[in-house]
Amino acid sequence: MRLVRLRRTPNLGGVRRPGGRPRPKGNDPARSAAGGGSELSAPKAESERVVYLPPALVNMLREHIETYGVERDLFWAAGRKLMTGSTADFRWRQARQRAGVECKIHDLRYFYASGLIAAGCDVVTVQRALGHSSATVTLNYYAHLWPSAEDKTREAAATLMQVAS
Known part of the structure; x- marks a missing residue:
């Protein structure tokens, strides 16, 4: 499994499916398709890299794929919209407040x-x-x-x- 855009950006990018097709890029105006949707596009060549994952995380991702299939994204917001940076920040604030972490x-x-x-x-x-x-x-x-x-x-x-x- 290949991860795309691991650094937090205005939109979170996505995860490449095992078949290699990139995920939609989100609500980034530069990547918005006509009609307000999102288009599929590969990341810039220099933004791709191999990320070595620990076995425990590989197992977690495997379980997710076995449960939901390869078509189910990890980072979607409500209504099957791609999660933006502001949505991720909001969810992170909620989670850290519940956990008491600053x-x-x-x-x-x-x-x-x-x-x-x-x-x-x-x-x-x-x-x-x-x-x-x-x-x-x-x-x-x-x-x-x-x-x-x-x-x-x-x-x-x-x-x-x-x-x-």
């Missing part, structure tokens, strides 16, 4: 990036996972999360002390 949707992206870095992923891996145009963009936002040379030196010295004792 974070924005974009904070999840930061959480994902920081988790990749904490797990030891290198700059290029994080860049590709986030869809940044260059490693420089990634470093501009997240350089402070990678261990510094001083951190690595302290860790190496601590390991040496444990081995020597």
